Amino acid sequence: MDEIIDVNQNKIKVAGIYEESDANGPGIRYVIFTQGCPHHCPGCHNPETHDFNGGGYYKDIDEIVAEIRKNPLLEGVTFSGGDPFMQAEKMGMLAEKLHKYGYNIMTYTGYTFEQLLTLSNDTNHFMDLLSRSDILVDGRFVEALKDEMNNEFKGSTNQRIIDVKVSLLLGMVKLKDIRAEEAEPTKFFKNKYVQEGFAS
Ligand code: SF4
Numbered sequence: 001m002d003e004i005i006d007v008n009q010n011k012i013k014v015a016g017i018y019e020e021s022d023a024n025g026p027g028i029r030y031v032i033f034t035q036g037c038p039h040h041c042p043g044c045h046n047p048e049t050h051d052f053n054g055g056g057y058y059k060d061i062d063e064i065v066a067e068i069r070k071n072p073l074l075e076g077v078t079f080s081g082g083d084p085f086m087q088a089e090k091m092g093m094l095a096e097k098l099h100k101y102g103y104n105i106m107t108y109t110g111y112t113f114e115q116l117l118t119l120s121n122d123t124n125h126f127m128d129l130l131s132r133s134d135i136l137v138d139g140r141f142v143e144a145l146k147d148e149m150n151n152e153f154k155g156s157t158n159q160r161i162i163d164v165k166v167s168l169l170l171g172m173v174k175l176k177d178i179r180a181e182e183a184e185p186t187k188f189f190k191n192k193y194v195q196e197g198f199a200s
Pocket of ligand 1: 037038039040041044045046047049081082083109110139140141
């Protein structure tokens with residue numbers, strides 16, 4: 001019997017990419033918008049990313065890493081959506097490769113941190129991505145709580161910017177003050193996780 005080969009095995013279904021952005025997390029970042037989201041938040045800015053079957057295109061994980069490494073200005077990579085946890089196994093693989101080169105990972109999700117822990121299993125691989133994210137911006141977008149003036153990096157005030165590694169260690173959510181850390185560059189920039197031994 002012929003072997004069935006999954007041609008998209010090492011690929012991520014992407015809705016779009018910003019090769020360089022200073023508006024999607026701290027510092028200059030490469031931003032990947034994944035295709036597919038189950039949350040359907042009213043007022044979502046990226047409705048074209050919701051459909052799991054339509055839209056988007058497949059991009060090889062190693063090709064993404066190579067593209068990122070070509071730009072010396074990049075300090076980190078942001079996974080946005082869609083919901084990156086819908087491709088948690090492959091996004092986790094990508095995050096692991098990027099950590100080895102010293103990039104920090106910021107991941108957006110419509111799930112809360114607590115939901116990710118509760119729902120995580122061997123099929124959805126949520127922990128593969130959660131444990132390799134440095135920062136998580138969690139929770140659905142709530143239009144009534146939209147507050148652009150005071151919510152840099154967040155869509156609505158219910159969402160939280162979470163220090164994932166500390167939160168997993170403590171077993172409770174620890175918020176991250178990105179602005180305070182940006183004022184103290186050595187605490188955040190590109191080589192932080194290599195220097196402090198956090199590379200996973
Ligand atoms: S989780 Fe994000 S991408 Fe998904 S519907 Fe909500 S705002 Fe849109």
